[in-house]
Amino acid sequence: MKIFVYRLRDDERVYFDRYSEKYGIEFGSSPDNPSLDNVELAKGCQAINIATTPVDRALIDRFYELGIRCIMTRTIGRDHIDCAYAKEKGMDVLSITYSPDTVAEFAVMMILMGLRKVKYIRLRNMVQDYSLNGTISRELGNLTVGIVGTGRIGASLARMLTGFGCRILAYDPFPKAELTDIVEYTDLDTLLRESDILSLHAPAVESSYHMIDGPAFAKMKAGAGLVNCARGPLVDTDALIDAIESGHLGFACLDSIENEYGIYYHDRMGEVVGNRQLAILNSFPNVINTPHVAFYTEEAVSDMVENSFIGLSDFFTTNRSNT
16 A cells, blocks of 8 residues: 655654555655645555644545545645545545544643733743733632533543642533543533633534634623634634733633644745634733643654554455544
């Protein structure tokens, strides 16, 4: 079997070489995103392996013409791919899993940084204002954290939070029995009303689009915080900005935002970045933005590459996908 890997990063190369040999899969590669200008690179391959890069109808058509019958994304989410159209064409879309602790740990860090006003303290330190004015906070153990989505990452976060002694609420259409001893499952409205900190770990699907919107922010406690280490489209960014500007939302820590494609994972220093919402969010002293890096650990990168090889090997051996 031969595959073509798009957007191969230098830090992934060692893992691709290692697991290519282990699973007997030959690969070609490019550091560039897939585009109509470089689809021919995948000629002669049975599948392509991509990262968080958009794959639209035009690309799917061209890849199909070249004989590509499987798109593997070495990410958990698939919202960057037109999966419905790929299915119409007879192409399968596969995704991977990786250690859930990597994102869960990052979420814990974001919760603490937002709660303890770390950005504001750092900004003041940079101008040598070392006073305590406006920096008082609260202890996590006395608060309620609401987790939206208790899949592998949300479940891992819940287990980590037990060490802080905080009350943990959870909302998920499919509650996990094994978590009921550490979380209180409830409806979304109750979770919004009672949580001091809201942490999002839901997938980006049609039903979850802008699930945290203006009415949702209005239901939240005054001064509550929002952490999003999942997907940007879960949050209505305009409503988020309104909630911050009004003072109703105490803080927001965002590892993913709407319309991040073409910005995150690129060096845009010295350029005018065409995302006004990001510029506004960056201007707030109580908003922390990180460029979708919650996943980025050596363990996770290794998992992402190996599991993409495992998924492709299984697919072409059994002709079954995980769609």
